[in-house]
Amino acid sequence: MAEKTGLYSVKFKEGINIKSVSSVGGTKEAEGPLSKAFDITTNDNLYGEKSWEKAEAKFLKKAFDTALEKGTLTPKKISYVLAGDLQNQTAASCYAAERLHIPFFGLYGACSTFGESLSLGTALIDGGWGEYVLCGASSHFCAAEKQFRFPLELGSQRPQTATTTVTGAGAAVLSKEGSEPQITAVTTGRIVDLNITDANNMGAAMAGAAAEVILNHFKDFGTTAEDYDRIFTGDLGYVGSELLYELLYEKGCDIKAKHRDCGIMIYDKDKQDTHSGGSGCACSAMVFSHIYKKLLTGEYKKILFAPTGALMNTTSISQGQNIMGISHLLKIESRG
Amino acid sequence: MAEKTGLYSVKFKEGINIKSVSSVGGTKEAEGPLSKAFDITTNDNLYGEKSWEKAEAKFLKKAFDTALEKGTLTPKKISYVLAGDLQNQTAASCYAAERLHIPFFGLYGACSTFGESLSLGTALIDGGWGEYVLCGASSHFCAAEKQFRFPLELGSQRPQTATTTVTGAGAAVLSKEGSEPQITAVTTGRIVDLNITDANNMGAAMAGAAAEVILNHFKDFGTTAEDYDRIFTGDLGYVGSELLYELLYEKGCDIKAKHRDCGIMIYDKDKQDTHSGGSGCACSAMVFSHIYKKLLTGEYKKILFAPTGALMNTTSISQGQNIMGISHLLKIESRG
Numbered sequence: 326m327a328e329k330t331g332l333y334s335v336k337f338k339e340g341i342n343i344k345s346v347s348s349v350g351g352t353k354e355a356e357g358p359l360s361k362a363f364d365i366t367t368n369d370n371l372y373g374e375k376s377w378e379k380a381e382a383k384f385l386k387k388a389f390d391t392a393l394e395k396g397t398l399t400p401k402k403i404s405y406v407l408a409g410d411l412q413n414q415t416a417a418s419c420y421a422a423e424r425l426h427i428p429f430f431g432l433y434g435a436c437s438t439f440g441e442s443l444s445l446g447t448a449l450i451d452g453g454w455g456e457y458v459l460c461g462a463s464s465h466f467c468a469a470e471k472q473f474r475f476p477l478e479l480g481s482q483r484p485q486t487a488t489t490t491v492t493g494a495g496a497a498v499l500s501k502e503g504s505e506p507q508i509t510a511v512t513t514g515r516i517v518d519l520n521i522t523d524a525n526n527m528g529a530a531m532a533g534a535a536a537e538v539i540l541n542h543f544k545d546f547g548t549t550a551e552d553y554d555r556i557f558t559g560d561l562g563y564v565g566s567e568l569l570y571e572l573l574y575e576k577g578c579d580i581k582a583k584h585r586d587c588g589i590m591i592y593d594k595d596k597q598d599t600h601s602g603g604s605g606c607a608c609s610a611m612v613f614s615h616i617y618k619k620l621l622t623g624e625y626k627k628i629l630f631a632p633t634g635a636l637m638n639t640t641s642i643s644q645g646q647n648i649m650g651i652s653h654l655l656k657i658e659s660r661g
Numbered sequence: 662m663a664e665k666t667g668l669y670s671v672k673f674k675e676g677i678n679i680k681s682v683s684s685v686g687g688t689k690e691a692e693g694p695l696s697k698a699f700d701i702t703t704n705d706n707l708y709g710e711k712s713w714e715k716a717e718a719k720f721l722k723k724a725f726d727t728a729l730e731k732g733t734l735t736p737k738k739i740s741y742v743l744a745g746d747l748q749n750q751t752a753a754s755c756y757a758a759e760r761l762h763i764p765f766f767g768l769y770g771a772c773s774t775f776g777e778s779l780s781l782g783t784a785l786i787d788g789g790w791g792e793y794v795l796c797g798a799s800s801h802f803c804a805a806e807k808q809f810r811f812p813l814e815l816g817s818q819r820p821q822t823a824t825t826t827v828t829g830a831g832a833a834v835l836s837k838e839g840s841e842p843q844i845t846a847v848t849t850g851r852i853v854d855l856n857i858t859d860a861n862n863m864g865a866a867m868a869g870a871a872a873e874v875i876l877n878h879f880k881d882f883g884t885t886a887e888d889y890d891r892i893f894t895g896d897l898g899y900v901g902s903e904l905l906y907e908l909l910y911e912k913g914c915d916i917k918a919k920h921r922d923c924g925i926m927i928y929d930k931d932k933q934d935t936h937s938g939g940s941g942c943a944c945s946a947m948v949f950s951h952i953y954k955k956l957l958t959g960e961y962k963k964i965l966f967a968p969t970g971a972l973m974n975t976t977s978i979s980q981g982q983n984i985m986g987i988s989h990l991l992k993i994e995s996r997g
Binding site: 326327328329333335375376378379404405409411412413414415416419420422423426427428429430431432433434435441444445448449451452453454455472513514515516518636637638639640641644646649651 | 662669671740741745748755756759764765767768770780781785791808851852972974975976977
């Protein structure tokens with residue numbers, strides 16, 4: 326039974342165990358600084374498939390399979406799979422999950438989806454819905470560019486505020502029992518509208534949501550940045566992270582020393598031409614493999630993990646609607 | 662704490678109360694046989710907005726507001742809102758939910774989304790995440806035709822197997838306490854692939870998922886169709902319902918006398934030119950107002966409510982991928 330804490334959070338008497346974590350990435354991810362943290366990387370972004378969309382589903386399926394293998398579990402042991410992605414109607418997740426034959430909840434939280442998936446996963450485990458729940462999220466640079474922006478063949482220039490959609494997928498198995506790092510609290514994000522309309526500046530659209538969910542967490546638990554080893558956001562990138570600091574400074578809060586952004590961590594700013602950093606559902610989902618390793622070794626004792634998403638579609642942009650943000654935060658502690 | 666029952670279900674010691682239910686519909690819905698069950702109908706499918714997409718968000722916002730009013734609740738009382746729709750990146754739900762300033766979980770289960778929303782809503786209420794959870798789903802005929810099929814101005818003929826996307830939205834408030842009809846069990850659907858590729862025959866794509874989730878529910882609880890006053894599916898329509906009966910007959914199961922399909926109920930076959938019936942997230946979400954009334958009066962004591970969804974997008978169809986189905990089932994009982 327979760328204990329409601331403050332206005333936006335719950336905490337668990339017994340933490341929700343993160344039994345295993347997986348990540349599968351493409352070329353650029355393999356060339357980046359976190360390459361060694363990923364279970365599988367490929368230099369073929371089509372991953373042997375005939376379309377980018379099918380490749381993305383395969384990345385996610387591979388991440389599901391790898392998380393199960395690492396947890397020495399078969400699909401039959403899993404009670405629910407919760408997943409989402411950026412493809413219209415979350416098609417990648419549907420095609421990836423079908424092959425598992427597990428009860429499925431499809432999610433859409435834009436690039437915050439991995440956080441949403443872990444959040445709702447804790448509710449199912451804690452509530453007695455099952456012993457194991459599989460969570461996942463994926464994105465694909467080529468599928469996203471084609472769907473949201475321009476055909477790649479056009480060679481459009483992108484402004485420096487734009488981020489690069491991560492190609493790959495991440496997954497995690499949550500379990501009732503176990504001695505792995507555990508989720509001990511969840512703070513759920515509201516949709517935040519900062520009046521951003523520039524689709525090439527998603528970081529700004531998400532910064533308000535990240536600031537709000539972090540402040541709400543601090544308020545709900547009476548903590549500050551000092552209480553955590555690290556505070557990770559999803560994919561604010563360089564531009565969004567600066568805005569996050571500004572928004573928090575305004576509220577008398579400084580997290581800069583403790584803050585890291587998965588979008589900044591996944592690529593090398595100097596060697597890889599990724600502008601404001603990485604983004605996409607797979608960004609925080611894959612970087613979570615790196616974070617989880619440091620929780621396993623005890624290098625991190627207590628962290629906040631807050632994937633961030635920008636809410637819009639191509640039609641809403643055309644119709645002049647704002648791009649809104651959302652962020653789902655998890656408090657994760659090592660057993661060390 | 663939910664009690665896991667069989668392979669795919671949970672039941673609740675104390676049922677999850679459905680405190681209030683709302684529905685807002687467009688022109689065709691107002692002209693249909695269930696018109697009186699809906700809280701609000703309008704003869705302006707643009708609902709005073711400048712685009713169908715914005716209209717859909719307004720339908721959903723109005724459904725949210727109406728469900729809150731009927732439950733004499735303010736948004737501040739609500740711990741979470743769970744919603745989804747058919748627009749790319751579930752934009753209608755995001756724009757509708759933003760204005761409520763409530764922690765938000767975005768869902769995508771195609772036309773089964775209202776069932777998914779209620780299912781995950783029970784987990785949050787039962788698990789102690791809050792006193793009240795707001796669930797909702799929407800769809801809009803014009804937004805869906807434009808996005809999935811052809812511009813309306815083209816006047817394309819649609820085959821008789823095609824269904825008509827319902828314009829409107831439905832919402833419900835789940836609560837811990839109360840004396841209203843309650844959700845006493847949830848059976849969660851798996852993704853089912855019947856090798857359907859015809860985007861004008863969604864009923865067939867969903868029938869397999871509906872058959873499976875109903876059979877799984879019977880198996881998990883040791884019941885048959887005789888144990889329920891009614892078994893509702895979401896939007897199989899005339900074609901899908903016939904296929905459902907065939908699939909169930911093959912398994913020695915006959916639900917025909919107890920079965921009703923929301924897609925068949927919402928329009929008049931003879932007077933309204935809606936081909937195989939209604940569909941869309943709003944179909945089961947709006948018809949639920951009618952069902953809820955009969956649960957309130959005690960005319961129904963125990964029903965199964967299984968919204969159904971077809972999983973695909975325009976790209977997956979172009980790439981020759983199958984249209985898969987999913988269905989989320991709830992057992993709902995009156996207090997009479």
